[in-house]
Amino acid sequence: MEKDNIMIDYKHRQAGHCESGATSNLFNFYGVEMSEPMAFGIGNGLYFSYLPFLKLQYAPMMSFRNLPNTVFHRSMKYLDVDATVIKNFKEPKESMAALDRNLEKGIPTGMQVGVFNLTFFPPEYRMHYNMHNLVAFGREGNDYWVSDTVMELPQRITSEDLQRVRWAKGAFAPKGKMYWINTVHKDLDIKSAVEKGIKKTVYEMIKVPFPLIGVKGIHWLAKDLKKWPKKHGNETASFYLGQIIRMSEDFGTGGAGFRYIYGAFLKETGERYNNADLLAASNLMGNAANRWREFTYMGARNCKNRSKPEEDYGKLSDMLHEIADMEKEVYMKLDKIKI
Amino acid sequence: MEEKSNPVYKNQAYGQYRELFYSYGTDGKFEKNVGFHDESDRVTLQQAWDLFNDRIEEARQKVKTGQASPILYYMEKTLVTPMDLSMHSGIMVWRVKRHLKPKVFSRLGEKTLKKYAEAFNITLDQLKNVD
Numbered sequence: 001m002e003k004d005n006i007m008i009d010y011k012h013r014q015a016g017h018c019e020s021g022a023t024s025n026l027f028n029f030y031g032v033e034m035s036e037p038m039a040f041g042i043g044n045g046l047y048f049s050y051l052p053f054l055k056l057q058y059a060p061m062m063s064f065r066n067l068p069n070t071v072f073h074r075s076m077k078y079l080d081v082d083a084t085v086i087k088n089f090k091e092p093k094e095s096m097a098a099l100d101r102n103l104e105k106g107i108p109t110g111m112q113v114g115v116f117n118l119t120f121f122p123p124e125y126r127m128h129y130n131m132h133n134l135v136a137f138g139r140e141g142n143d144y145w146v147s148d149t150v151m152e153l154p155q156r157i158t159s160e161d162l163q164r165v166r167w168a169k170g171a172f173a174p175k176g177k178m179y180w181i182n183t184v185h186k187d188l189d190i191k192s193a194v195e196k197g198i199k200k201t202v203y204e205m206i207k208v209p210f211p212l213i214g215v216k217g218i219h220w221l222a223k224d225l226k227k228w229p230k231k232h233g234n235e236t237a238s239f240y241l242g243q244i245i246r247m248s249e250d251f252g253t254g255g256a257g258f259r260y261i262y263g264a265f266l267k268e269t270g271e272r273y274n275n276a277d278l279l280a281a282s283n284l285m286g287n288a289a290n291r292w293r294e295f296t297y298m299g300a301r302n303c304k305n306r307s308k309p310e311e312d313y314g315k316l317s318d319m320l321h322e323i324a325d326m327e328k329e330v331y332m333k334l335d336k337i338k339i
Numbered sequence: 340m341e342e343k344s345n346p347v348y349k350n351q352a353y354g355q356y357r358e359l360f361y362s363y364g365t366d367g368k369f370e371k372n373v374g375f376h377d378e379s380d381r382v383t384l385q386q387a388w389d390l391f392n393d394r395i396e397e398a399r400q401k402v403k404t405g406q407a408s409p410i411l412y413y414m415e416k417t418l419v420t421p422m423d424l425s426m427h428s429g430i431m432v433w434r435v436k437r438h439l440k441p442k443v444f445s446r447l448g449e450k451t452l453k454k455y456a457e458a459f460n461i462t463l464d465q466l467k468n469v470d
Contacts, residue, residue, distance in 0.1 A: 014359045057387065124353040124384050127418055152357055169427045239390060242383040249380040260361035264369035286363035300379030303386050
């Protein structure tokens with residue numbers, strides 16, 4: 001059966017983070033002006049977890065972001081928008097048919113995909129990372145037009161390739177997950193959504209009673225970092241240190257493990273509601289983010305010269321402790337805030 | 340896009356894409372810039388690929404000298420662990436680990452081999468012969 005060509009008038013804007021970029025672009029498609037940091041802040045993108053007992057590409061796993069689909073799901077919930085999320089399909093064919101139906105109705109549809117087989121993706125990033133997001137907005141013959149916010153321009157991908165990445169297997173397998181917005185009512189209560197979003201983020205960063213999550217997790221990581229050279233030798237220690245830097249700087253974080261994006265969110269809301277506390281918090285967050293970048297510069301020197309570390313691991317560890325304290329100050333401030 | 344030399348990456352295809360980054364200046368403004376990664380970020384990515392390539396090369400040698408089955412080579416090449424491969428192919432972990440031995444691999448049936456070939460996204464011929 002010959003399929004018609006479809007092209008939805010969807011505006012692709014490049015963004016730092018894949019999912020909040022996709023969410024903000026979807027909002028813009030439905031006529032709501034929303035920047036990427038705004039979507040990221042409302043949807044609780046910010047997170048930290050350190051899971052040394054799990055290994056990701058031969059190094060301890062850590063994450064600077066929330067679980068996949070949190071940003072979309074929470075921002076829809078807090079803003080009270082009518083949206084649909086299909087968590088998984090039984091059959092790959094069924095998931096592609098559902099995508100076709102959506103496109104025929106003129107609905108740009110977001111999807112969770114794995115990046116290993118993503119044909120247009122930068123080759124240096126093609127590792128098994130199943131938490132990437134893109135939005136399909138057109139079909140031409142056997143190809144789909146997708147907007148991947150990590151890339152500068154919209155990309156084409158064949159139907160077979162798209163199906164393969166949507167059914168990538170392994171940890172956090174997407175299983176064809178897709179999501180879209182049905183309708184957006186006109187008077188969105190952004191203020192209360194921002195309040196809820198900040199509250200939840202503060203809870204996740206300093207109040208979770210588990211030592212590996214949030215600010216406590218950063219402290220734990222700093223403690224471990226000090227022990228790595230003795231425990232594993234210099235080569236492995238530098239590889240593990242590289243993992244921290246890779247997770248915080250690469251893979252589309254907008255720099256400094258999303259801290260810049262969150263700071264921009266605090267700044268934007270502070271300006272919108274004329275709130276001096278929020279502006280002060282955004283300044284602190286910006287400084288913490290700059291400190292993360294300094295950590296990256298210093299750490300990368302150890303990664304370049306692997307067998308002879310140039311920087312002392314103890315010093316790097318102290319730096320991480322300091323960053324954790326800086327971030328804690330921000331969340332303590334945000335905890336008491338009233339917008 | 341302007342041509343940029345690529346001193347950090349050993350592979351020429353790497354580092355050709357521009358991404359969006361945020362930054363925070365002393366004037367208290369968050370800015371968006373589109374650009375390439377800094378050298379420090381590239382170093383860590385290259386470090387990861389160095390390790391992967393070393394492991395792939397080691398696996399290739401092992402397969403050639405008959406110490407391991409081609410599955411080990413393709414496993415390293417696609418950056419998966421036996422646990423992942425088990426999830427990809429639907430074969431139990433202990434069986435995957437067993438199939439890494441050349442002797443066991445040579446006795447495998449068509450059906451199992453096909454499952455592996457599908458998981459690695461290659462043909463049966465490629466699976467049997469490592470280049």
